[in-house]
Amino acid sequence: MLSNDNCFLTTILVSYQKEVRNINKNALFNKLISFTTSVHQVTHDLTHNIKSDSLTTVQYKILEYIKVSQPVTLSDISDCQHISMPNTSREIKKLKEKNLIEKISNPEDRRKQSIRLSEEGEIMMNEAFSTIELRFLNRIQNVSDKDLEEIDQALDILQKKLFY
Numbered sequence: 273m274l275s276n277d278n279c280f281l282t283t284i285l286v287s288y289q290k291e292v293r294n295i296n297k298n299a300l301f302n303k304l305i306s307f308t309t310s311v312h313q314v315t316h317d318l319t320h321n322i323k324s325d326s327l328t329t330v331q332y333k334i335l336e337y338i339k340v341s342q343p344v345t346l347s348d349i350s351d352c353q354h355i356s357m358p359n360t361s362r363e364i365k366k367l368k369e370k371n372l373i374e375k376i377s378n379p380e381d382r383r384k385q386s387i388r389l390s391e392e393g394e395i396m397m398n399e400a401f402s403t404i405e406l407r408f409l410n411r412i413q414n415v416s417d418k419d420l421e422e423i424d425q426a427l428d429i430l431q432k433k434l435f436y
Contacts, residue, residue, distance in 0.1 A: 343386035
């Protein structure tokens, strides 16, 4: 009888541990949702009114993506920006007409093209990123060195473990 009680208690304990892990994972998921919302808000604050009036929001987001990921393909842009291929092609054509991007043909396969910022596009995006950096530095100006180190470590961990 004692061994049955031990088995029963072990089963309950294992079940409880699984439930606690699930609760912790659910709590972690809820924290992720909250964190993601905060990231979107901070991104909005840092980039508010950053784009040139000559660009649509979609065009700016495409240029921003190209800036950090170049060279890229049309399908890379379409996938990352959640835009259909026809709409992506149309926006790329407009950005090319504005001399903000250039297409580079693959010498091994002329059908494949990479897209990167033109010199004008680089200048525009460097100015935008400089403004964003100033806003970021202003946002963290009163953060202690210890907290900055912790933020740096947290970003490294998130990049390695979650945003890979």
